[in-house]
Amino acid sequence: MTAHYFLTGGTGAVGSAFLQRMAVGDARITLLLRAATPSAAQARMVHLLAQYRINAAPDRIHAVAGDLQQPRLGLSAADHAHIVGHCTHLVHCAGNVRMNLPLAAARDETLGMTRRILSLRDAMGGRAPLAYVSTVGVAGHMTGEVPENWLTRPRVFRNTYEAAKAEAEQLVRAAGDARRPITVIRPSMVVGDSRSGHAGTFQVFYHLCEFLSGARTMGWIPKVGDMRLDIIPCDYVAAVLETALCTAPPTPPILHACAGPAGAVPLTHLIRRVRSRFAAHGRRLPPLRQVPLPLYQGLLRLARPMVTRRHRRRLDALPFFFAYLKERQWFANSRTLAHFASQSLAPPHADSYLDRVLDYYLGR
Numbered sequence: 271m272t273a274h275y276f277l278t279g280g281t282g283a284v285g286s287a288f289l290q291r292m293a294v295g296d297a298r299i300t301l302l303l304r305a306a307t308p309s310a311a312q313a314r315m316v317h318l319l320a321q322y323r324i325n326a327a328p329d330r331i332h333a334v335a336g337d338l339q340q341p342r343l344g345l346s347a348a349d350h351a352h353i354v355g356h357c358t359h360l361v362h363c364a365g366n367v368r369m370n371l372p373l374a375a376a377r378d379e380t381l382g383m384t385r386r387i388l389s390l391r392d393a394m395g396g397r398a399p400l401a402y403v404s405t406v407g408v409a410g411h412m413t414g415e416v417p418e419n420w421l422t423r424p425r426v427f428r429n430t431y432e433a434a435k436a437e438a439e440q441l442v443r444a445a446g447d448a449r450r451p452i453t454v455i456r457p458s459m460v461v462g463d464s465r466s467g468h469a470g471t472f473q474v475f476y477h478l479c480e481f482l483s484g485a486r487t488m489g490w491i492p493k494v495g496d497m498r499l500d501i502i503p504c505d506y507v508a509a510v511l512e513t514a515l516c517t518a519p520p521t522p523p524i525l526h527a528c529a530g531p532a533g534a535v536p537l538t539h540l541i542r543r544v545r546s547r548f549a550a551h552g553r554r555l556p557p558l559r560q561v562p563l564p565l566y567q568g569l570l571r572l573a574r575p576m577v578t579r580r581h582r583r584r585l586d587a588l589p590f591f592f593a594y595l596k597e598r599q600w601f602a603n604s605r606t607l608a609h610f611a612s613q614s615l616a617p618p619h620a621d622s623y624l625d626r627v628l629d630y631y632l633g634r
Contacts, residue, residue, distance in 0.1 A: 272296055272297065272298060273297040273358050273359055274297070274298040274299075274300065274356055274359070275292060275297060275298070275299045275300070275358070275359045275360075275361055275515075276300045276357040276359070276360050276361065276398075277289065277299055277300070277301050277302065277361045277363065278338060278362050278363055278364035278383075279362070279363030279364030279365065279403070280301045280302070280318065280363070281303070281314075281318060281470065282363055282364065282365070282470065282471060283460045283469060283470055283471050283473060284403055284457065284460060284504055284507050284508065285361075285363035285364065285403075286318070286322060286470040286504075287470075287504035287505050287507065287508035288363060288507075288511050288512070289301070289318075289322070289324065289331075290324060290505075290508070291508045291509065291512055292512065293325075293326040293330075293331065297330070298329075298330050298331075298332070299330065299331045299332070300332050300334060300352075300353055300356075300357060301315060301318075301332065301333045301334070302333075302334055302336045302338070302343060302364075303333050303334070303335065304336065304338075304344075305333075305336075306335065308333075308334070310335060311333040311335035312333055319331070321470070322468075322470070334346075334349040334353070335349075336349070338364055338382070338383045339379065339382055341386070342386070342389075342390075343386050343387075343390060350390075350393075353390065353394075354390070354393050354394050357394070358398055359398055359399050359400075359401070359515050360387065360390065360391055360398050360399070360400040360401070361400075361401045361403075361511060361515070362383070362384075362387045362403060363403045363511075364383060365380065365383070365403070365431075365435070366379045366380070366431070367474075368431065369430065369431045369432075369474075370429065370430070371430050371431070373430045373433060373434070375430075376431055376433065376434040377434045377437065380431075380434035380435060380438050381434065381437060381438055381441065383438075384438040384441050384442065385441065387400070387402070388400075388441065388442070388445045391445070399451045399452075399453070399515050400446075400452045400453070401452075401453050401455060401511050401514055401515050402442050402452060402453070402454050402455070403455050403457065403511070404439055404442075404455065404456045405432065405435050405456055405457060405458075406456045406457065406458045406500070406528055406601045407427075407428065407429075407431065407432035408421055408432060408435050408436040408439055408456065409421060409425065409599065409601075410425035410426050410427040410433075411425065411426045411427070411428065411596075411597055412597070412599060413597050413599055414598065414599065415601075416526075416599060416600070416601045416602060417602050418522065418524045418525065418602050418603065418604075418605045418606060419523075420439070420443055420523070420524065421436070421439075429593070442454055443523075446523065451520070452523065453514045453515070453521045453522070453523060453524075453525060454523060454524050454525070455507065455511060455525050455527050456524065456525070456528070456601075457502055457507045457527040457528065458500035458501060458502050458528035458529065458601055459473075459474055459475050459478075459499065459500060459501045459502065460473060460475070460501075460502060460503075460504050460507060461475045461476075461501050461502065461503055461504070461627045462626070462627040462631070463504055463505045463627075464503035464505055464506065464618045464622065464623035464626070465623075466626065466630065467626035467627045467628070467629055467630030467631070468630055469504070469627070469630060469631065472631060475501055476631050478499075479540075479544045479628065479631075482537070482540065482541050482544055483541075483544050483545055483548050483553070483555060484545070484556055484558050485548065485553060485554075485556075487588075488556055489555075489556035489558050489559050490559050490560075490561065490566065491558060491559070491560055491566070492560065492562065492563040492567075492592070493561065493563065494537035494538060494560075496536065496538075497536075497537045498534035498535060498536050498537065498600070499537055499540060500528050500529045500530070500533070500535075500600065500601055501535060501620060502527055502528050502529055502617055503617075503618065503623055506527060506617050507527040510606070510610070513610055513613055513615055521609065522605055522609060525605075525606045525609070526601050526603040526605075526606050527606070527617075528601045528603050528617070529601075529603075529617050530600075530602065530604070530607070530617070531600040531601075531602070531603075534600060534601075535620045540624075541558075543624055543625065543628070544628065547625060547628040547629060547632060548628075548632065551629070551632040551633065553632070563596070567592065570588065
């Protein structure tokens with residue numbers, strides 16, 4: 271039987287990578303796109319396929335107009351019936367990754383999407399495997415190793431995005447069982463394609479690189495010591511999604527699509543690579559001046575009233591980045607690697623793709 275995927279979030283970093291991957295082969299994809307009319311959804315799909323140079327047979331990728339914030343996903347009765355009757359797999363990649371939303375708004379969006387996807391799965395009789403994209407950020411400020419299992423102990427989160435995703439995971443956990451499989455995939459910090467560097471959206475990693483380059487702070491950055499950053503290319507996350515849905519052995523309920531303790535990048539190394547690529551692209555970089563993080567935060571508070579509105583917006587975004595520099599935290603992935611060992615699926619080392627990712631960003 272030919273697989274038929276219902277995909278949300280196809281315009282985002284992970285969803286677009288999954289769409290590219292599944293466009294090669296004979297699988298069918300029904301793509302939910304936010305649009306008021308079927309013709310508007312079709313126009314968005316044509317643009318998306320052109321953006322990623324996807325040349326699939328016309329009958330293999332189909333767009334439906336919808337809205338994840340509306341009842342029944344905003345689908346028409348006919349589209350809903352078609353999905354329930356024909357789709358064999360559900361892939362939920364959609365999510366609002368804004369970290370500064372009020373908590374109530376973040377919860378409404380994330381939990382609303384999750385409930386509606388689970389309702390669609392119920393309408394299908396629970397027969398369709400569901401791959402649900404979450405984030406390793408559900409660990410919040412947990413120190414040490416973040417395990418590949420459900421997290422239930424109380425945590426403090428860095429931002430409202432993480433808090434809402436953590437709550438959504440509990441909804442997903444309650445909805446799954448052995449007969450109605452759900453796999454939660456937790457990516458770490460997602461970057462562009464490991465082969466081309468292409469990124470459909472420039473998310474947290476790219477803003478962090480701007481900050482670590484010193485270009486936006488006159489060279490002043492906090493000391494990073496031996497801290498590491500777990501980054502992962504979007505094509506690897508897409509490969510985890512497909513393999514989790516299509517392999518015969520039962521998939522663990524939690525998979526970590528991340529570099530893991532052995533592959534996380536030392537921030538000192540990342541800073542050198544970032545500044546090297548920025549300079550190669552003609553960016554003028556001041557000398558770096560590193561100070562302890564508490565002192566750095568104090569200096570920012572003093573500087574804020576004295577800078578322009580444009581620079582003030584940049585300074586106001588920095589606390590979201592500081593949150594990733596505080597914890598001694600790493601993400602286990604040994605269970606995930608062991609599960610995919612027979613498929614030889616493992617994350618590429620950052621040194622093999624980092625320059626391509628940065629070059630694509632700087633050359634856009």
